[in-house]
Amino acid sequence: MIDNILITEKSVDYELLDSGEGEKLERYGKVVLSRPDPQAIWSKSLPESEWKKADAVFSRVGTTGKWEVVASSKHLASKGGFWNIQLDNLTFQLQLLPSKHIGVFSEQSEQWKWLEEKIVSRISPERSEGNKTYKAQATTVLNLFGYTGGASLACARAGAEVCHVDSSEFAVDLAHTNMKLSGLSDKKIRFIVDDVRKFVEREIKRKKKYDVIILDPPIYGKGTKKEVWKVEDDLLPFLLHLKNIISDNPLAIVLNGYASNYSSITYVQLLETLKLKGKITHGELAIKESSAGRLLPCGIFARWEQ
Numbered sequence: 001m002i003d004n005i006l007i008t009e010k011s012v013d014y015e016l017l018d019s020g021e022g023e024k025l026e027r028y029g030k031v032v033l034s035r036p037d038p039q040a041i042w043s044k045s046l047p048e049s050e051w052k053k054a055d056a057v058f059s060r061v062g063t064t065g066k067w068e069v070v071a072s073s074k075h076l077a078s079k080g081g082f083w084n085i086q087l088d089n090l091t092f093q094l095q096l097l098p099s100k101h102i103g104v105f106s107e108q109s110e111q112w113k114w115l116e117e118k119i120v121s122r123i124s125p126e127r128s129e130g131n132k133t134y135k136a137q138a139t140t141v142l143n144l145f146g147y148t149g150g151a152s153l154a155c156a157r158a159g160a161e162v163c164h165v166d167s168s169e170f171a172v173d174l175a176h177t178n179m180k181l182s183g184l185s186d187k188k189i190r191f192i193v194d195d196v197r198k199f200v201e202r203e204i205k206r207k208k209k210y211d212v213i214i215l216d217p218p219i220y221g222k223g224t225k226k227e228v229w230k231v232e233d234d235l236l237p238f239l240l241h242l243k244n245i246i247s248d249n250p251l252a253i254v255l256n257g258y259a260s261n262y263s264s265i266t267y268v269q270l271l272e273t274l275k276l277k278g279k280i281t282h283g284e285l286a287i288k289e290s291s292a293g294r295l296l297p298c299g300i301f302a303r304w305e306q
């Protein structure tokens with residue numbers, strides 16, 4: 001087991017400007033957003049005058065919250081509520097959502113790069129033997145809780161055949177939009193709106209197998225028919241179920257975790273229950289600030305690889 005931190009740094013269309021006092025200040029393209037972050041319990045580095053330049057601010061009132069677009073914002077006013085950015089040369093359509101999210105988790109970009117490298121390393125060229133030509137076998141990827149498609153698009157771009165599953169029709173529609181915006185419409189991606197557990201059960205019956213499985217399970221969620229998901233109750237039996245659809249020559253399994261009290265070691269030991277021969281690495285996802293160079297923790301991960 002190797003402990004490490006996957007760090008997302010400033011790019012052309014994304015930057016963590018500052019964080020502290022329970023908030024973070026980010027730039028997505030030209031749009032600057034201020035929203036809560038429970039990890040940022042230190043002091044802010046930038047003066048309040050810089051925070052007041054945000055185009056929109058998310059604030060919580062009790063158990064609910066809302067975005068307030070600053071009246072003087074030129075960037076959001078001209079966008080009709082939508083705008084596009086690029087991360088890792090993939091294009092994402094963003095908007096201000098009631099959940100405080102905007103349609104992409106920038107800290108995942110380092111995972112996308114790793115997945116692409118693994119898939120490219122597996123690709124074998126077409127070969128001929130006598131009068132017969134054998135085409136390269138495509139790597140198959142199953143992205144569960146796939147959200148708006150970052151991992152799916154990265155894997156497809158690398159040459160994999162991808163199945164993207166999420167219970168949110170909104171998220172899957174947006175993933176499809178991001179595929180088009182990223183110029184990947186010719187790639188092999190199946191988009192499916194379904195409860196991930198029911199989908200996997202059907203894939204087992206169909207004897208479908210996957211070389212790469214990606215999971216971004218929420219702590220709590222509901223399926224297409226209000227099926228309740230609780231990570232403490234459902235993740236372990238679900239992982240054991242997944243063993244039935246792992247290919248005979250698997251490449252990788254990636255398990256991400258957000259907004260939980262779990263350690264990445266917990267997720268390592270969950271992956272170990274699959275009893276697969278290979279290597280498991282684990283650690284944290286983080287974003288590096290531009291202002292003070294601090295790391296903002298954003299989640300945990302564990303990943304098995306052949």
